Amino acid sequence: MKHIYLLGSTGSIGMQTLDVISKHKDEFRLIGCSLGSDDEKNKYILNTFKPEIVSLRYEKQLKNYEGLFPNVRFTWGDQGLIDVVTYEKEGVVVNALSGSAGLNPTIEAIKTKKDIALANKETLVMAGDIVNAYVKKHQVKLYPIDSEHSALWQTLDHESQSDISKIVITASGGSFRDLSRKDLENVDLNQALKHPNWSMGAKITIDSATMMNKGLEVIEAHHLFYLAYDQIETVLHKESVVHGLTYFKDGTIKASMSVSDMRIPIAYALFYPKRAVFDQSLTLSNLSFKPMDYERFPLLKLAYEVGKQGGIMPTVMNAANEAAVHLFLKKKISFLEIEDIVFKYVEIQEQIKNPTLKQIIEIDQKIQQEIYQAYEKR
């Protein structure tokens, strides 16, 4: 019986993780989780999975929930996330938080020797080197949950690092893949939220449309698989069937495929080294691959540059993007202004070569607050 701690339970990845757990009650038990502001979802989770420790989003929720569920230990907010992952029982932390809030809980979980199943890209984008050092020090496992990284993991596993020539991350192209840069001037939020292949949270769906998501994935892959940026390629593959490929120096290429169902990579991380049994099978049809167009998707190109620069720069890019997407979701800025904001903040930031965790978190918050203040009032 594996103990699971789930951060971001009520989000898209969170709910799908709970689905996997609920279908395999003999394998997994939810010990702790963080909840959101939707009472119905929260109560469903509490009643169904009976976790021992739960972090609420706001302090004001505390009294009500403590009254309703007297056997649960409740906590709340940012500290609540830490309380959950540092709970005394061993287990695996599934980090399905969205955005930079995911970083600190990952670090604290590692310190208590819990393995990490990571859906929160920002953890590695902001502090990949620091996280990897903690992983090594505490000898825990770090499993990716992104479909692309899960696929890459499966094509890389048991292979020798020196045999790898490069890896390729596929990109569906997002909601606006058939539009030109000119067309993008007039797109709106509803259009941006319609992903052709995947049903995902709002933030990642917008990141897919700007291709920032692929940029974050490239940086994530760099840290997960210890590969140089020139060994990490992206390719347009509109069917979203092949999620990742590894090229070996002997001319072999291994690819991993599946239908677009996040429960597959979630289960792979939770069951590893075993596999789950799913009633999800893919019928092979035609697959297309097109070279990535970096002029069309400048944020992806920027991500490579920022990744190579390292230091504080990935944090800056990520913070600016997170704030900008938030503003776009609140209809405060246009789609193309997301790019403008990210480029601007990356340009004005001075490099810090080996930032501490404290510096990373401070700069992330400073940039996000600055951007909100500048555009919120519009």
Added chain:
Amino acid sequence: MKHIYLLGSTGSIGMQTLDVISKHKDEFRLIGCSLGSDDEKNKYILNTFKPEIVSLRYEKQLKNYEGLFPNVRFTWGDQGLIDVVTYEKEGVVVNALSGSAGLNPTIEAIKTKKDIALANKETLVMAGDIVNAYVKKHQVKLYPIDSEHSALWQTLDHESQSDISKIVITASGGSFRDLSRKDLENVDLNQALKHPNWSMGAKITIDSATMMNKGLEVIEAHHLFYLAYDQIETVLHKESVVHGLTYFKDGTIKASMSVSDMRIPIAYALFYPKRAVFDQSLTLSNLSFKPMDYERFPLLKLAYEVGKQGGIMPTVMNAANEAAVHLFLKKKISFLEIEDIVFKYVEIQEQIKNPTLKQIIEIDQKIQQEIYQAYEKR
């Protein structure tokens, strides 16, 4: 330094194996080999690789070669193949013989505890159960060299047997893939020998056109990977880029790809568990997959039936096919008569449930001789 014994050196797989060896002289040394009737090729091999023991095809070649290469131990014919693989030094036997002649040397090699890199499908088609029992008894390794089986091996390796849902072998469709059954009535040998993707020996090129090759591969896969016939599928994939796929019960599919260069699977078997370094890289473009048409390719359908029946039937099918293809290559019969002959001999043969190796070899020879006698005189 790995010792290599190469049977069928002068054939297509043989020469490509020598190419791999010659490019990795620090890794491999050719200790023994069998040669053919082309003196120029034979002398090139003897001079370049300086093997210790060599089997000639005919007794009449002996005197000449012994005079020219006094330091080499020469032998000849069927017994010569056995002499080579039972040579006293340890090593890997690469069996690149064509046809049923490959069976006995494989068995004798296993008995002297040599690992086998197998390009000779007939070994497993005719006597898979017997070969596997010897492999187990003598604890040797059996590595596939066929591109499809090498690909499947790479997608199956390190996975648990119980996690596998099915495997898929791809088929280019062969020389006549765009022709209807009606069109096949008028095709000739030259057309049949033009494979769209692969440059291979004559026998396997004809087997690709009739799809018998895929049938033999299905039976081979059954024995190599211990999978039931309903777990082995074939699919039309005209690009010959994806060579094999494994479907797992959790919804994941792993595929292995490469350019159409047999040196890649050859090197994989020889270097395993390491990988070679090759200057062969594939640019991803569009990949197409179409369901197999069993009415168009009746020999493939027959292979499944014969495989399920087991016993002596795969030997009968293989023997009839081998003789028929030989006759077609000598322009004694038409293309469609290959199928007629195979179906006829499978139909008239009585089943032997657990044939001995002796029975298998006797029936193989009896059927081939009968067919030659019946059609040779035309």
